[in-house]
Amino acid sequence: MYTVIQNVFLCASSFISSSVICPLNVDPTFDIIPSSLFAGHKIVLPPLPVDTGLKKIPDAAHPFKAPGPTDQRGPCPALNTLANHGYIPRTGIASFEQILNGTGEGFNMARDLAGFLAGFAMLARGNAFEDLLSIGGEDHRVPPLPGQIDGPGRPGGIAKHGRFEGDVSMTRQDAALGDDRHFQDSLFDQFLAYIGHFGDNSPVTGNYSLVNLKVMQEFKWERFLDDQSRDPKLSFHAGRIGSSYNEAAFILKFFANGTDETLSIPSLGSIFRNQTFAPNWWRRASPGDVALILATASDVLSAHLVQPGQNAPNLTYITDPPYVGPCNAAYFDLAVLNLPYTYTTLINHSTGLFAENVKTLLGVVAGAFNCTVIPPAGPVGT
Helix, strand or coil: HHHHHHHHHHHHCCCCCCCCCCCCCCCCHHHHCCCCCCCCCCCCCCCCCCCCEEEECCCCCCCCCCCCCCCCCCHHHHHHHHHHHHCCCCCCCHHHHHHHHHHHHHHHHHHHHHHCCCCHHHHHHECCCCCCCCCCCCCCCCCCCHHEECCCCCCCCCCCEECCCCCCCCCCCCCCCCEEEECCCHHHHHHHHHHHCEEEEECCEEEEEECCCCHHHHHHHHHHHHHHCCCCCCCCCCCCCCCHHHHHHHHHCCCCCCCCCEEHHHHHHHHHCCCCCCCCCECCCEEEHHHHHHHHHHHHHHCCCCCCCCCCCCEECCCCCCCCCCHHHHHHHHHHHHHCCHHHHHHHHHHCCCHHHHHHHHHHHHCCCCCCCCCCECCCCC
């Protein structure tokens, strides 16, 4: 079913508002930053890991420690868990390289997938000049971008709605309906009910206690129907529909115990509710890459095909017209329509560290889609 989600990406476009394409009138000298104000940090792809096999996680060097009052946590249970075990900084303020290394060690995530997730998050909600990203919300340890390239104030972190965080999450509310950052017990209870109805049996954890493809197909469909019926601001364009179904694929392929590739309710609850690895949990036996996640997301989506679109204020779902642009609709939506157009001004008019970092990250993001880089053209400060 790999072609299902590809067809969604290729045959659906994102809503383009009149404010998306803006005149490129930013001062090209904003990449020249006094060293007394910001040092900057060159982003470099770290070496590929050598140890990529089955491994018990966490090891003795990464015990669980509950986050402190100033530690950032956000809407991603995987990143929260990695931070609680020190696979990425426990502060929740991480660099691009730290996220690549942490997701590789903790979950055996392949470089192309980790690079896309970390690279897009850094461009969308971090500081690519300082190479700093909050896995939660805005934080004083992540300074404003040079030259107010994405508007005044500090980056919002991945918890800020839009760009990275979006609607139809499995355990967070839509932003227009409630709390889109913190774990919601009521939604997780719904998830458990679907496992109890469609799940597989286990001699260890009992009947209907294992998450399978059918559980994901039906629960994701229910989450879409529920949000579509209640959220007048629902936004589910090509990039977000891809991310939402990739979330389901990620859970199936990265949260499962690598010893038998099963995902039990106790293991699921450990990561979602407690943000820690379950006892005797082993990461997957081989790196999980973009192709694996796309194929699995296609399988989830195939049971109830959802077209990209958005709600009108009267809760009518308006599907997007067919996409006819370059590469595919998901990449164009995420990297072109969402990232600020000022990045394009920067890379076209500057050769400084900030511009080089942005070019590096744009290349990593495009590479995950097998696309050539298309310059960002999205609004500033959203």
